[in-house]
Amino acid sequence: MGEFAIEMLHITKRFAGIVANDDITLQLKKGEIHALLGENGAGKSTLMSVLFGLYQPEEGKIYKDGKEVEIRNPNDANDLGIGMVHQHFKLVECFSVLDNIILGMETTKGGLLKKDDARKKVMELSERYHLQVEPDALIEDITVGMQQRTEILKMLYRDNEILIFDEPTAVLAVQEIAELMQIMKGLAAEGKSILFISHKLNEIMEVADRCTILRKGKYVGTVDIKDTTPEKLSAMMVGRDVSFTVDKKPARPGRVVLDVNHMSVASNRHKKDAVHDVSFQVKSGEIVCVAGIDGNGQTELIYGLSGLEPLSNGTISLNGQDVTRESIRQRSILGTSHIPEDRHKHGLVLDYSLENNIVLERYFEPEFTDRFGLLKRKEIREYAQRLIEEYDVRSGQGAVSVTRSMSGGNQQKAIIAREIDKNPDFLIAVQPTRGVDVGAIEFIHKQLIAQRDAGKAVLLVSLELDEVMDVPDRILVMYEGELVGEFKPDEITVEELGLYMTGAKRREQA
Amino acid sequence: MRRENEKKSFEQLLNREGVQSLIASFICIVLGLLAGYIVLLCINPAGAGRAIVSILKNFMYFPRPAVALEYFGSTLAKTAPLLMCTLSILFAYKVGLFNIGASGQYAVGAGLSLYLALAFQMPWFVCLAAAMVGGGILGGVAGALKAYLNVNEVIAGIMLNWISLYSVNMLLTKVKESSTTYTGALRTNSPGALLPSMGLAGLFSGNKYVTIAIPLSVLIAVWVFVVMEKTKLGYELKATGLNKNAAKYAGMKEKRNMILTMVISGCLSGLGAAFLYLSGIEQWSCAQTAVPAMGFNGIAAAFLGMLHPIGGIFSAYFIQHITSGGSYIDKMVYCSQISDLISAIIIYFCSFVLFFKVCMKRQLSKKKGGQ
Numbered sequence A: 001m002g003e004f005a006i007e008m009l010h011i012t013k014r015f016a017g018i019v020a021n022d023d024i025t026l027q028l029k030k031g032e033i034h035a036l037l038g039e040n041g042a043g044k045s046t047l048m049s050v051l052f053g054l055y056q057p058e059e060g061k062i063y064k065d066g067k068e069v070e071i072r073n074p075n076d077a078n079d080l081g082i083g084m085v086h087q088h089f090k091l092v093e094c095f096s097v098l099d100n101i102i103l104g105m106e107t108t109k110g111g112l113l114k115k116d117d118a119r120k121k122v123m124e125l126s127e128r129y130h131l132q133v134e135p136d137a138l139i140e141d142i143t144v145g146m147q148q149r150t151e152i153l154k155m156l157y158r159d160n161e162i163l164i165f166d167e168p169t170a171v172l173a174v175q176e177i178a179e180l181m182q183i184m185k186g187l188a189a190e191g192k193s194i195l196f197i198s199h200k201l202n203e204i205m206e207v208a209d210r211c212t213i214l215r216k217g218k219y220v221g222t223v224d225i226k227d228t229t230p231e232k233l234s235a236m237m238v239g240r241d242v243s244f245t246v247d248k249k250p251a252r253p254g255r256v257v258l259d260v261n262h263m264s265v266a267s268n269r270h271k272k273d274a275v276h277d278v279s280f281q282v283k284s285g286e287i288v289c290v291a292g293i294d295g296n297g298q299t300e301l302i303y304g305l306s307g308l309e310p311l312s313n314g315t316i317s318l319n320g321q322d323v324t325r326e327s328i329r330q331r332s333i334l335g336t337s338h339i340p341e342d343r344h345k346h347g348l349v350l351d352y353s354l355e356n357n358i359v360l361e362r363y364f365e366p367e368f369t370d371r372f373g374l375l376k377r378k379e380i381r382e383y384a385q386r387l388i389e390e391y392d393v394r395s396g397q398g399a400v401s402v403t404r405s406m407s408g409g410n411q412q413k414a415i416i417a418r419e420i421d422k423n424p425d426f427l428i429a430v431q432p433t434r435g436v437d438v439g440a441i442e443f444i445h446k447q448l449i450a451q452r453d454a455g456k457a458v459l460l461v462s463l464e465l466d467e468v469m470d471v472p473d474r475i476l477v478m479y480e481g482e483l484v485g486e487f488k489p490d491e492i493t494v495e496e497l498g499l500y501m502t503g504a505k506r507r508e509q510a
Numbered sequence B: 001m002r003r004e005n006e007k008k009s010f011e012q013l014l015n016r017e018g019v020q021s022l023i024a025s026f027i028c029i030v031l032g033l034l035a036g037y038i039v040l041l042c043i044n045p046a047g048a049g050r051a052i053v054s055i056l057k058n059f060m061y062f063p064r065p066a067v068a069l070e071y072f073g074s075t076l077a078k079t080a081p082l083l084m085c086t087l088s089i090l091f092a093y094k095v096g097l098f099n100i101g102a103s104g105q106y107a108v109g110a111g112l113s114l115y116l117a118l119a120f121q122m123p124w125f126v127c128l129a130a131a132m133v134g135g136g137i138l139g140g141v142a143g144a145l146k147a148y149l150n151v152n153e154v155i156a157g158i159m160l161n162w163i164s165l166y167s168v169n170m171l172l173t174k175v176k177e178s179s180t181t182y183t184g185a186l187r188t189n190s191p192g193a194l195l196p197s198m199g200l201a202g203l204f205s206g207n208k209y210v211t212i213a214i215p216l217s218v219l220i221a222v223w224v225f226v227v228m229e230k231t232k233l234g235y236e237l238k239a240t241g242l243n244k245n246a247a248k249y250a251g252m253k254e255k256r257n258m259i260l261t262m263v264i265s266g267c268l269s270g271l272g273a274a275f276l277y278l279s280g281i282e283q284w285s286c287a288q289t290a291v292p293a294m295g296f297n298g299i300a301a302a303f304l305g306m307l308h309p310i311g312g313i314f315s316a317y318f319i320q321h322i323t324s325g326g327s328y329i330d331k332m333v334y335c336s337q338i339s340d341l342i343s344a345i346i347i348y349f350c351s352f353v354l355f356f357k358v359c360m361k362r363q364l365s366k367k368k369g370g371q
Helices: A042-049 A074-079 A099-102 A116-129 A144-157 A174-189 A201-207 A230-238 A296-304 A328-333 A343-347 A355-356 A377-390 A408-421 A438-453 A465-470 A494-501 B003-014 B017-042 B043-063 B065-094 B104-119 B122-147 B153-173 B213-230 B230-244 B244-249 B254-277 B294-304 B309-326 B338-350 B353-368
Strands: A004-015 A018-029 A033-038 A059-063 A067-069 A082-085 A162-166 A191-198 A208-213 A220-223 A256-266 A273-283 A286-291 A313-318 A336-339 A426-430 A455-463 A473-481 A482-487
Touching: A004 A042, A018 A033, A018 A059, A018 A082, A018 A208, A018 A494, A033 A042, A033 A174, A033 A201, A033 A273, A042 A162, A042 A191, A059 A482, A067 B244, A074 A082, A074 A230, A082 A144, A099 A116, A099 A144, A116 A144, A144 A174, A162 A286, A174 A191, A174 A201, A174 B017, A201 A230, A201 A438, A208 A230, A220 A230, A220 B338, A230 A438, A256 A296, A256 A455, A273 A286, A273 A296, A273 A313, A273 A455, A273 A482, A286 A438, A296 A336, A296 A426, A296 A455, A328 A336, A336 A408, A336 A455, A343 A408, A343 B244, A377 B017, A426 A438, A438 A455, A465 A494, A473 A494, A482 A494, A494 B294, B017 B043, B017 B294, B017 B309, B017 B338, B017 B353, B043 B309, B043 B338, B065 B104, B065 B213, B065 B230, B065 B254, B065 B294, B065 B309, B104 B122, B104 B153, B104 B254, B104 B294, B122 B254, B213 B230, B213 B254, B213 B309, B230 B244, B244 B254, B254 B294, B294 B338, B294 B353, B309 B338
Parallel strands: A018 A220, A033 A191, A033 A208, A082 A162, A162 A191, A286 A455, A286 A473, A336 A426, A426 A455
Antiparallel strands: A004 A018, A004 A059, A059 A067, A208 A220, A256 A273, A256 A313, A473 A482
């Protein structure tokens, strides 16, 4: 019995044209929480796929408890006690929690399911590790947090010893993140070994014992968390120093660009308005941030502003022109750009090439379509290549890469390039840094501020408190579809902001 | 060294998308023929070899070149409508819609063109236009149901297939021959409705069924290719098919695009029917209780042609070639249904083409991984 639960030694995995993992070593001690840190496209997913048997490495060896093992497919991984909670859950929506946990491991008698034993075991595990679930609720009816706990129980039910969490906090609300951290610590204390993939440095600092850093497919190093700082970690990850504080000059707001009056948007889910009687302005040369806990009407607010959903009441004007009834296309032409919340749902046609996505909102302009309705492919290519270079969008085959094959951060960069290069008067950015790494976050924040300094009106919607405090010039807090307060970032603390976001306090607007 | 280079360039060739498609299509054809042969062997081993050869030979069954050429013309005349159905299917498919209603649109095209021809003695171009409009409207109905009510276009398409079949039967009963179930022959009843030959018949030993429909269908295939790949319209339609939320976000009219796709797809199917019936090669049977197979064969041809309009030209021809060839199987040895059965088996295998392509890709990447 060695000290390590899993050792991956000198793993090299090549794909056509690139080395995804170049001589990477990862040693997971028993009972530790080991973070795996790296930018988008650094090779984290590939390494985990190797451990899970989805890819075979060209070089390198894997040891489990000191014995060399060969993992040819996910079943081998499962037999070795390796389990994984994927970023996007793999649950059957219309099955109950219990059914999902036992799926593939059902105990049967004479061909009939015997769920009683399974239920007992699940409830025991649930109590032991403080993983609260409702065994008979359907997945589609429970919160994301409980879905995640279901996934964790699934691993425990299979007696997995090595648990991989792939960016588990990306989908969680603030309180749920704290809960998950407790759960992970509890699991480690019970002797489980945990691999924690994340780009959120504060979470790594809080929960992990050690951290292995990858950069561009190469092994950078493994550090003890107690001997390091977030600054050191990010420097190792990005390969240079990253500033966490956002440098910016004081805003010089000019004329009113966006003027919203008594805007309401109906909800698809309940009878109440998702956005109720909201009025605010955004001026040129300022960044206004809508802060709030997810699901308080921010999404619908933006749908209303961009034209994806009609208003049930109120007006919107852009540069003094009433656009309340204008189409999405017309608002875009009049100077609205929109970095959407969900880049896969709205932002990109994933099976289109990168260049096709870059002209997604401009393909019809005379610059890209001639008078016979034929696309000017050469001009599109040149335009795409210019943006790819300017915004450092990385992909396998440049302009012709299928967008689906690109990493999340680079997909986001492509959207940002497209929206900013449209040269809008009014830029909407909804959670623009969601799921992207520290280096890209810094880049995106700089771009937003550059837009502000160029005299654009920027409306930022964010759930990240750091971003809310650092980037904008004004903060609007949204709670249950209404604006409950307006602040300058320097006149409020994070704690106080939290009170407004949770509805404990409200300040009537003047 | 040189051999290595050769091997390398061969592998590069194998990695090219187009080459893989071609090989996969070819494998399908061979396997289909093999399966057909085995079935023939099971039924009657004695005549199997001859039967499969006659399917493959089709018009070459006739030793005299002039006669063979004439029958080649007939096969081409039937290829044109199949090509239109193929284009109809692949156009919708590329935009993310499965137009299984092509058969119904085809039936409506047949009904309208024949009715206008026989009841009102309309000239051919009016009949052609009517078939196109009729098919387009029917396609549009399925598209609108999908866009506004989220009714799956496959369900809507199948329902509409039957509705249109029986409606067309009813309509055409008014212009059928008194003694048979077939509609009146155009040549005697409404010669003005026959598609002009423009001298093409002369090229095929005077086969009068060879009309402008054949070059027209090829031109339309090229048009479909240009629209899909080169135009703003194709860009929009494909974006809508691949991700309608993103299309809406980008300011495209995603509902309109969905309906427009089905309208164009329906127009193509409707036109296909007119290409067949206005050539006079066949008459519509008002007693038929099955939806025309043309629309379904279009699915197989579309896949065999790797969903490429130009590939579709060749795959449609191949499928028509063996379908026509089936009729030359010796009826003394095999029962008369055998020709349809064997063609069906071959067509069935043709739709496996994507499967083979995936297999091939996997093999190639494995080989690469091992190096």
